[in-house]
Amino acid sequence: MQVTKITEIIKEAEKVKTFKFDLEAKGKPGQFVMVWVPGVDEKPMSLSYPTGKMGITVLLEGPFSKQLGRLNVGDRVGIRGPYGRGFRVAGSNLLLVGGGVGTAPLAPLAEKAISKGKKVTAVIGAKTRNELVFVERIRNAGARVFVTTDDGSEGSRGFTTDKTRELLEEGSFDQCYVCGPEIMMFKLLEQTKARGIPTQLSLVRYFKCGIGVCGHCALDYSGIRVCREGPVLSDNELEEVSEFGRYWRSPSGVKIYF
Ligand SMILES: Cc1cc2nc3c(=O)[nH]c(=O)nc-3n(C[C@H](O)[C@H](O)[C@H](O)COP(=O)(O)OP(=O)(O)OC[C@H]3O[C@@H](n4cnc5c(N)ncnc54)[C@H](O)[C@@H]3O)c2cc1C
Ligand code: FES
Known part of the structure; x- marks a missing residue:
């Protein structure tokens, strides 16, 4: 484990913050680190910045994440990793689907895929507009982005899977990537399976x-x-x-x- 300092904290959404660390990351989109907050707990977090200055993006909701959210720039945490198997960039016309903070590992994936010349379409969803994460980051990377919110406060009203149903009918995607609530991933997988589109899911x-x-x-x-x-x-x-x-x-x- 490496003990490191928090160098930057960015508020991404109402209850979501990005923490950057004084560590050079050599990870892949989809890999995670184990983050230890002394005296609290140690939990897995996907890398939202897997290269350059390491960063994670956290929904401040439960006991661990709320304690993490109380830390300031200069405070120390322990990091193990990066661990696990990340996303494999495959195909040429990619569909990325993120729900809530599940969009965190998809943002660096969009950047990597576009830098390799892939065409990327992203559907980013959340319950409401102030819970949306990384819409601008993924758009700025060069992706075509669609937003859905359950309450219709931004983008189209409904679930990501309502939008993907439309997109899958018109598009010719050859690889799909998804991270978010498991029920959303389950429903999306039914859609992509029916069309024979290889799908990678972050569990x-x-x-x-x-x-x-x-x-x-x-x-x-x-x-x-x-x-x-x-x-x-x-x-x-x-x-x-x-x-x-x-x-x-x-x-x-x-x-x-x-
Ligand atoms: C590979 C991986 C990557 C992750 N990446 C991120 C990330 O990028 N950002 C982020 O915010 N979180 C991420 N998580 C989740 C994170 O590790 C914690 O589970 C989360 O922060 C909740 O912890 P907590 O103690 O704050 O709240 P808890 O009290 O542990 O949980 C809050 C709520 O989530 C539910 N919950 C807890 N664990 C699970 C679980 N495993 N499956 C389903 N529901 C659960 C609880 O029942 C409760 O309702 C990731 C988890 C894994 C396994
Ligand atoms: S958490 Fe121990 S084997 Fe996966």
Whole structure:
């Protein structure tokens, strides 16, 4: 573990902040780090800035993330990683779909894909406009961006999957990438599977070790460890996973249904 200082804090949305660290990152979009806040806990966070000055983007909602949100520039945290398997850039016409803070790892993916000459369309959704993350960053990277909000306060009213249904009918995407609430990812996968579009999904499970040792994040009944073989999994890999879209396991291993 490296102990490092927070060098910059950026408010991205009402309850979302980006924290940049005094570390040079050599990660890939979709990889994560384990972030330790002394005296509080250690949790996985996707890299929203996987190269250059390392950064993460956090929804300040629960006990750990709220404590992280109280830290200031100059405060210290511990970082392990980057770990896990990130997104693979494949195909030439890409569809990226992000829900809420799930957009965090998709922003650097959009930047990387566009720098490699790929055409990128992104659908970014949130419950309401002040929960939208990285819309401008992804647009500035050169992507065609569509916004959806559940309450219609920005972009089109409805879910990301309402927009993707339209886009998939008109477009000829050859690869899809998604990160967000699992129910959203489950519904999107139904759409892309029906059209035979390869899809990469970034999964969230409760992590303890983060390095493939404890087995807590293993998926029924495949045994795939989300921290090690994931967090980015392909549609094919999920075929063997019976819990996807149904439940996850609490810190004590109890099934929690979505
Ligand atoms: C690979 C990976 C990458 C992640 N990247 C990010 C990121 O970029 N930004 C970010 O804000 N968070 C990210 N998370 C989630 C993060 O690790 C914490 O779970 C989150 O910050 C909540 O922690 P908390 O203690 O603040 O709140 P908690 O009290 O732990 O949780 C708040 C709410 O979320 C629910 N919850 C907690 N854990 C899970 C889970 N595993 N699955 C479903 N629901 C859960 C709880 O029931 C509660 O309702 C990531 C998780 C993983 C596994
Ligand atoms: S969190 Fe321990 S194996 Fe994944």
